Amino acid sequence: MAQRIDQYPTEVIGGFSVRQGSPMPFGVSHVPNGLNFSVYTSAGTSCTLVLFDSGQEFPFVEIKIPDYYRIGNVYCITVFNLDVEGLEYGFRVDGPFVPERGDRFDVTRVLLDPYARVISGRNQWGKLPNWEQIYPYRARVSLDDFDWGTTRPLEIPPEDLIIYEAHVRGLTQSESSGVKYNGTYAGIVEKIPYLKSLGINALELMPVSEFDELENSRINPDTGERIYNYWGYSTVGFFAPKAAYAASGNSNMQVDEFKRMVKCLHEAGIEVILDVVFNHTAEGNEHGPTLAFKGLDNKVYYMLTPEGYYFNFSGTGNTLNCNNPVVRALVLDCLRYWAAEYKIDGFRFDLASILGRDPWGFPLSNPPLLEALAFDPILSSCKLIAEAWDAGGLYQVGSFPAFGRWSEWNGKYRDCIRRFLKGDQDQVGELAQRIQGSPDLYQTSGRSPSTSINFVTCHDGFTLADMVAYNYKHNDANGEAGHDGCDNNFSWNCGAEGPTDNPEILALRSRQIMNAFAILLTSRGTPMILMGDEFGRTQLGNNNAYCIDSPLTWVDWDLLTSHQHLYKYVSALIKFRHQHPCLRTNSFDDKGISVPALPSCSFHGNEPWNPDWSIGSRQLAWMFCRDHEQSQPTVDIVYVIANSAHYATQFALPRLPCNLQWAVAFNTGIQDQPYNNPPVPLASSDVLAGERSVIILQAVPSVSG
């Protein structure tokens, strides 16, 4: 390769050969013979590059970046002949400390690069650090040379996805997981055969960007157990995978380990969706630590009151100032990096409504960040999923600014299914909307059923087994005297609070779990399942276990053996969904089928075509139809009867042409055999729906026809 002039230094500072750097890209980048460093501060008055040898308490050099290397508000420098592998780097930025004007510079701190791609210093989960360190989280240099072979993002149509929400540590930390690399990215790879056998095709991981599990950590005086930030919704570094989630974290190889996990999941046909937290950071409010943003440019990165205090729309101390153009660019750069470098298939945005607020906290009608993400060329095939509310009272399910691209966690779906299941009155009308993809929320704005991420449970709240075993939250282990967590759970314990030996209650709970899965997996939209719900995972009634790192929150894989019947039922339902395109129709205007003439979606009661919409009704049947050219018969017809009343009812079924007949694929009312493979044809034209049960039928070629 021809030599270039800029491969040579122009001067020596602090014993190191340097030259003027390039302001783009931000962060650290490889240049011939050296590394380029670039960092932004609008109000800082000077910037020093601080370099450490791996793990050393004190730096080996501090290079004050000459002011003539500054371009605009960006300090940039190229340093030659560094040991890239052993290097840790940070910045000291000087400037005013005038909180009432928003400035909180502190030159005694070494600051983390907001673009750091590898972060070390906390490579082992839960290990108490030296809190006095001037530089606890340390940026390192990533090589980003992973060999992806021929794998690429999967681009599965959103309506065909079945999402499985999991926590990296929680999924395999328990010894019962049987994996070699407990609680890590590598542990997830070991569970791929299981995920494939279950049948899901997207894995949504709770936060994986570097966070501090010891943030607000303390000992619960009642239990003596340590309280953690276990979930990780509090970012330290947006670009860096959490080191303590990597079996190779002690060798700082988390980037390779994460990429190998994505590659293996893609090879297994499973997409990877990341839960990203751009609404706040781990720096907290004025009492929190100064790690990066506070010391780099406090009033740019955070939403501040006129007096310089932190707005708290996230409920966690501070609010990232996402619609400031500089912060917006950081968010966009970050997602592009994950999409391009890690081949991530989609992102779920925690408290996404915050991303639509202006710097003073007011909701914007056309939020530039959400628009930029929706139209970005690199993110164009990524799923963008909003948690369409925030802790400041903005609730946007159905009205989130979508730009034709965003889908939403549908909290209304969750609440309606729960209320219907427990037998609340006046739910049937709303249920009809929810199971067809919530057209009441999404049709008039031209959105499609897959806009709705349907779920009954997620990490936040009861597990499904707890939803049918507890009327009330039991959050004592969280150390907040039971004040934390949601009180409106729409749960029902089926007759006793918590564990019981009563066989009738246990049978009812088991049936209610199956009913929930049956409705979820026969609803249009994109279903999401919480890890372990498919075999009855419990958190003993804790509905806000964000701070518990113990067997309470880890998946107990022994339940897979003891609840094998439930697991088999759920995996049969998932396969059923994959086999039936009429359940995945992604248009509210679908015309249905012409022979026999049936609409795409229709509703029924104990008499066909005659649903009972009255307030007291607790029964609804729905029929989905669609042409299905690749199979025999050439029409796909599925009929679902949901009975949440406390009594059994005979349901007459719609007539089919003589070449088709009804067959029962699932019936949760039959405890010993809730599913039939293949479906069992019905001899009669009606079927008995037992109390609190769901029956799923499909049209099959008739034996005589």
Add this chain to the structure above:
Amino acid sequence: MLITKSQYTLWDIVHIEGKIDTKTSSFLQEFIDNEVEFSRPLALDMSLVTFLSSAGLRALLLLSRRSHSAGSQLALIGTNQNIVDTMEVTGFLEYFTLYSEIEDLSH
């Protein structure tokens, strides 16, 4: 790091002792450039390697690519379990053939 070379049947064996990281991998590179011809299969005796860093793994992978494009073979001998684990979780393992003893190499 100490590097020596021997032969076993058709194979060139390069014995490595110590750590393979950014600093030492260039010595390894240099040694192989001077001492090894890729016309013969090459085995790295890893039994006395105590640590293999990210940069060290990349040096080995580059070596494997070179050997592959020369139509030859590369094997690792006696790699300790910690290193094998790191190679496994980071995806490097699939690019290498491992043997426990020199005597396991094909004749």
